Amino acid sequence: MGWIVGKKEQEIIKKVLEHLDVMSTELSELRKLIEKYLNHEFDEIEALAEKVRYYEHQADIARREAETMMYSGAFLPNFRGDLLGIIEAADKIGNKGEYVADILELERPVIPDLLNSKFLKLYDICVEAYEALKICIQDLFEDLEKIEQHVLLVEQKEHEADGVERCLIKQIYRLDISNGHKLQLKELVRSIADIADRTEDCSDRVEIVSLKRRV
Amino acid sequence: MDWLYLLPGIALGIVLGANDGASIFGPQVAVGSIRRSTAVLLSSVFVVLGAFLGGTGGMKTLGSLTTLNSFGNSVAVLAASITVVMMISLKLPGSVSQSVVGALLGVALISGTIVRWTVLLKIASIWVATPLLATLISFLSYRIFAVFFRRLKNIRVQDFVLRYMSLIALCYSAYSLGANNVANVAGPFLSRGLSYTLSGLVGGFCISIGILGFSKRMTFVIGKSIILLDHFSSLVAAVSTATNVFIFSLIGVPVSATQSAIGTVIGVGMSRGEHLSSRRTRARIVLGLTLTPCFSGTLAVLLYILLRRG
Numbered sequence: 001m002g003w004i005v006g007k008k009e010q011e012i013i014k015k016v017l018e019h020l021d022v023m024s025t026e027l028s029e030l031r032k033l034i035e036k037y038l039n040h041e042f043d044e045i046e047a048l049a050e051k052v053r054y055y056e057h058q059a060d061i062a063r064r065e066a067e068t069m070m071y072s073g074a075f076l077p078n079f080r081g082d083l084l085g086i087i088e089a090a091d092k093i094g095n096k097g098e099y100v101a102d103i104l105e106l107e108r109p110v111i112p113d114l115l116n117s118k119f120l121k122l123y124d125i126c127v128e129a130y131e132a133l134k135i136c137i138q139d140l141f142e143d144l145e146k147i148e149q150h151v152l153l154v155e156q157k158e159h160e161a162d163g164v165e166r167c168l169i170k171q172i173y174r175l176d177i178s179n180g181h182k183l184q185l186k187e188l189v190r191s192i193a194d195i196a197d198r199t200e201d202c203s204d205r206v207e208i209v210s211l212k213r214r215v
Numbered sequence: 216m217d218w219l220y221l222l223p224g225i226a227l228g229i230v231l232g233a234n235d236g237a238s239i240f241g242p243q244v245a246v247g248s249i250r251r252s253t254a255v256l257l258s259s260v261f262v263v264l265g266a267f268l269g270g271t272g273g274m275k276t277l278g279s280l281t282t283l284n285s286f287g288n289s290v291a292v293l294a295a296s297i298t299v300v301m302m303i304s305l306k307l308p309g310s311v312s313q314s315v316v317g318a319l320l321g322v323a324l325i326s327g328t329i330v331r332w333t334v335l336l337k338i339a340s341i342w343v344a345t346p347l348l349a350t351l352i353s354f355l356s357y358r359i360f361a362v363f364f365r366r367l368k369n370i371r372v373q374d375f376v377l378r379y380m381s382l383i384a385l386c387y388s389a390y391s392l393g394a395n396n397v398a399n400v401a402g403p404f405l406s407r408g409l410s411y412t413l414s415g416l417v418g419g420f421c422i423s424i425g426i427l428g429f430s431k432r433m434t435f436v437i438g439k440s441i442i443l444l445d446h447f448s449s450l451v452a453a454v455s456t457a458t459n460v461f462i463f464s465l466i467g468v469p470v471s472a473t474q475s476a477i478g479t480v481i482g483v484g485m486s487r488g489e490h491l492s493s494r495r496t497r498a499r500i501v502l503g504l505t506l507t508p509c510f511s512g513t514l515a516v517l518l519y520i521l522l523r524r525g
Contacts, residue, residue: 009371076374076446077247143368213373215361215447 008074013141015066016087019059020134023094026055027127027195030097034123037104038116049105056098063091082209086137089202093130096194103191109184112175115168119192122164126195129157133199136206147210154203161196165189220285223293224403225421230299231311231396232262232425237433238472239388239456242449242480244434248381251434257382258389259423265393265464266419271411272467273398278405280316280334281323285406290522291318292402294515298507303433310471310507313342315399317508318515325516338468345459345470349478350485353455357486360451377446384450388457389426392472393419395464448483455479 033048066087070080103109111119136150172185240254283291295314302309316338323330367373397418404414444452456475463470484490 006371006375009374013371075370076377078446079370079374139369141369141371144370145368209370212445213370215357215364 006074008069008072012066012069012074012083015062015069016083016141017138019062019066019087020090020137022055022059022062023090023097024131024134026052026059026094026097027130029055030101031123031127033101033104034119038111038113038119042108045105049101052098052101056094059091059094063087079209082205082212086140086202086205086209089198089205090133090137093133093195093198093202096191096198100188100191100195103188107184109188110181111185111188112177115171115185118164118168118171119189122161122168122189122192123195125157125161125164126192126199129154129161129196129199132157133203133206136203140206140209144210144213147206151203151207154200158196158200161193165193220289221403221407223289223296224400224418227292227296227299227311227315228400228418228421229425229429230296230303231400232259232422232427233429234299234303234309234425234433235311235392235396235472236262236389236422236426236430238476239392239453240385241434242444242476243381243385243453246444246446246449248377248446248449249385251431253382254385254434255426255430257385258392259426261386261389262393262422262426263416263419265390265395266397266415266422267393267412268415269390269394269464270397270401270415270418273395273464273469274401274405274411274414276334276338276467277315277319277398277402277469280331280338281319282329283319283323283326283402283406284328285403286522287322287326287328287519288319288402288406290519291315291322291515292400294318294321294518295399295511297518298511298514302507310473311396311399312469312471313507314511315402315469317510317512319402320508321512321515322519325519341463341466341468341470342474345463346474346478346481348462349455349459349475350482352459353452353479353482354486356455356458357448357451357483360447360454361486364447377450381446381450381453384453384457388453388460391457391461391464393422395460396469396472397422398469444480444483448487452476452479452483455482 029048029051033045033052036042036044036048067084070084074080075083132150132153136147136154139147139150168189169186172182172189175182177185236255236258240249240251240258243249244251244254281287292315295311295318298314298318299309299311316335320330320335322328364373364376367376397415400418400421401411401414404417405411409417456472456479459475459479460470460472
């Protein structure tokens with residue numbers, strides 16, 4: 001009787017939301033890592049980076065499961081492609097989180113203390129954007145009308161992140177450090193800000209799906 | 216040898232199933248709302264029901280167009296079958312109704328049989344009205360259905376409704392097709408003395424065989440050549456086509472399911488504020504209206520002369 005009530009669809013929705021939750025956990029582990037890194041508590045860096053990688057891998061597993069289930073006949077065909085695109089786009093956010101963790105763990109860039117608060121601020125805005133995206137995707141399965149306001153929130157957060165990113169890069173290039181060091185810090189800033197950019201890309205896809213459903 | 220006269224009716228039934236079956240479920244299969252196997256199975260059942268329960272009106276109208284005997288009727292239906300097969304081979308969606316009327320007229324004129332011109336005028340004017348009414352129905356249906364569809368808050372519920380409504384629309388379309396178009400194939404059966412109900416049943420079975428065995432090719436020609444619709448629009452188009460064909464089955468005039476389908480797609484587009492009616496589409500409808508009966512009429516005349524000598 002599952003096909004009557006859309007059991008497959010319910011399972012996929014559960015899997016998609018699980019994928020998003022795992023990435024939330026990954027991002028909160030990355031937050032801890034960045035905080036410890038900025039406080040020069042390097043002992044736990046490797047363990048935290050490992051946790052970030054673990055959750056990124058778990059997110060990949062959830063994504064693959066959702067994709068496999070989708071092609072067993074759940075949802076109407078043209079939404080399958082759309083949802084697949086959304087999941088893939090969301091997954092890229094987690095990949096970026098892992099990349100940031102790798103930079104901190106493997107390259108160990110020296111971050112001047114005066115930039116600490118800005119780094120944390122930038123990261124927190126990115127996470128806020130991601131949390132708004134999560135609600136956006138939930139809206140697809142709960143209330144299409146609310147998508148627009150959450151897409152706007154994502155855009156607003158991404159814009160805010162852009163501002164902090166520019167400010168940080170400006171500050172970095174005014175520091176009396178080597179050019180190589182500047183480039184390394186700029187790369188870190190850009191990678192963190194990419195989390196918000198990728199979040200916005202994903203929310204754009206969600207918005208397009210909701211617009212396509214408008215009759 | 217009398218049974219030979221039934222063969223063109225059986226053949227046309229199969230051809231009609233292959234051609235018009237595709238018209239009713241082609242767009243929905245093409246967008247993936249319904250699997251082809253499901254569409255084929257359901258429509259083959261409902262087309263028989265429609266032909267059996269609602270085909271009498273159309274049979275009476277076509278029967279009253281001429282006073283052809285059994286031989287003349289069979290030749291006309293044979294010519295119509297050949298015309299539609301040629302159109303399918305050229306991947307052109309042709310009209311069975313227009314082929315049959317053209318052929319009946321051709322045979323009637325060459326054999327000197329009475330043609331009731333008032334009936335012909337009624338049929339021709341309804342053919343002109345078919346795509347226009349289809350456009351109007353789908354334009355209004357889109358607006359009405361959209362009001363309810365907008366109340367469905369999320370994608371899961373929307374998909375659920377679209378999926379099941381598509382199945383209902385498919386059954387409705389197949390029923391309407393059977394009720395409206397069985398008259399095209401029933402001529403030879405009626406002229407052999409079968410009752411309207413029995414002719415409807417036999418004709419319905421023939422159409423059903425056409426849908427089951429030969430509709431694959433045209434499904435994708437029609438489904439993808441008209442326009443790639445979204446699921447909601449294709450559902451509205453299917454319901455509107457069915458309603459349009461059903462209305463004319465109540466009036467008792469067989470019409471072209473393909474031209475109805477084109478009309479409904481245009482109507483859906485208009486409702487969405489898009490112009491889907493190109494000069495080519497309009498030309499296609501006009502050509503269908505004029506060229507198909509002319510060609511099948513000429514072919515029927517040639518066949519009549521050839522077979523009468525034989």
